[in-house]
Amino acid sequence: MDNNGHDILLDVKKLRVYFYLDEGILKAVDGVAYQVARKRTLGLVGESGCGKSVSAQAILRLVPKPGRVEGEILLQRKDGGVIDLAKLDPFGNEIRAIRGAEVAMIFQEPMKAFSPVHTIGDQIMEGILLHATQDRKEAYEIALDMLSRVQMSNPRQRMQEYPHQLSGGMRQRAMIAMALACRPSILIADEPSTALDVTVQAQVLRLMKDLQAEFGMSVIFITHDMGVIAEMADEVAVMYLGRIVEYGAVDTIFHEPTHPYTLELLRSIPALGREARTRLTTIEGTVPVPLNLGKGCGFYSRCKRGLDGLCNVEDPPYLEVEPGHLVRCFPQGIEVRR
């Protein structure tokens, strides 16, 4: 249980994903901690390369090769036990029993996530046969039921079709059906609506919300789109260079942003209600490559409030400015703003 009385399903502590490369150590995720409560949605937001996807892949132990996962990933299992996913063998049976059955994932590019040479039906049934039942007929019925739940037109025919025969929105629906077929307690959605058109995106987001309410699952929603986050998330973690720089309730993040990066990010997006054709606030420079980083705040080189001699020599503390609102910045930096 956390302070708000939510039942914590996933507790990630001090998560580090380092890639040991010839050029040095690439710290893709460097000490990330978050909790996912039952039936809630945690939004992970940040620009490309901030480690949002890798930190989610680490949960399922899908981090590609020279990457190493350290820290704790405590998952409350369906049978009531608690297991540390970070300690499991990524190729072992235990993690395989969890993938798809308890923690499932959907991806940005449904075309790449599906096998082009198997039918939609076979691919959805594969997970069901692995986790839920041995009976092909029963698995077929479950798969068919899932396809109609994601509002796929003509589900019986879709079962026989191949991924290339479906449109982008349909494929994303099929992937959601596949991910939810075994009723996972957590769904990790990695940019599920980014490749879709706005009207189809609206359909898919609505569908995900409905299914979340129906199945009572938790969602980790990863995106770079602040608009989508505002709509989908209950809690938001803003990531920059492998770290969470600000964490809080969605309303806090959008209405009382405190970390300089969150502030600037929100100011830099052209949004409705903002005066058009005016200069946008920009964050100068680009995200540095997280290779052989020294001490100090990762945002220092782009921060307008950075203090020389402090921000570039010491790691900023992770302060709780209000209950449930955490900011990785020096108190000096936060005070300047208020």
Next chain:
Amino acid sequence: MSVNNNNLVLEVKSLKKYFPIKTGFLKKTSGYVKAVDDVDLYVRRGETLGLVGESGCGKTTLGRCILRAIEPTQGEIQYHFEKGERVDITALDPRELRSVRKNMQMIFQDPYSSLDPRMTVVDIIGEPLVIDKVPHRQVIDRVRELMDLVGLDARYMKRYPHAFSGGQRQRIAVARALATNPQFIVCDEPVSALDVSVRSQILNLLLDLQERLNLSYLFISHDLSVIRHISHRVGVMYVGKMAELAPTSSLFGDPKHPYTEALLSAIPHPDPRVKRERIILSGEVANPANPPSGCYFHPRCRYAQDICAAKPPVWQEVDRGHYVACHFAAQLALQGVDR
């Protein structure tokens, strides 16, 4: 369309681009994909015309047809020179076209594939000048000037594109487009591949350049927030046809086409306190090879009536500068998102 011709830079009349569908052993033409179907528009000098629509609606094809990067099937594309003369681009032979093209350039979506990885930055930006037979010394000077203009350090002109970040590469692409001093630039999703914080840098750059050089843009994007931010006027396309075209504030505040209304309501808003009624369109965008009868939008339209399936709507001006193709444009009271 009746407009004051003096301040126009581009005028497009009944532009069509049909791609033939060839089937069978003999490659017989069995039908057409009507990618751009009877589009009218104009762009004023110093103005940004935004073009929005979902994937496959023909907005990129339209942009390319205007530059004759692909050959239009039918229609007229008038380019107006500063002194008032005009030419129909569709009627030019290749040599004449090349000289007019100096005035019209293009910026592409993906700065990772639009720059040749084996050319240095100076060669990339200077290439249009070399083609134009400008002496080498002057090319170098001009490239230096252009890099300055787009906010790149001219000392890096001997480097290759891989040494630059996405935002910097897009600056290189902008500099290349500006090399021949064009008046009109087609920007095809120029910020879609960029990260949020870099996106605002490029949008600011495009606004600055427009002001300094009095440029006209045709700005193509699927992102309505970006379109709203940068455009003076906006056109909405659906399956090859223009559905609505209006000044930005009218289009977002007082849309006249049901498709525009639905598009606007689907924009994710970066504020969790704003709760808007979302119009969820059923189904997907119609197939341009086999579009529905009448108004192409009628199967997804919640206001559709019998006439919508029977008769295609006429492109008409319902308010000053507000054009729409809908049978019920005058009757419907649609919901905007601004104000």
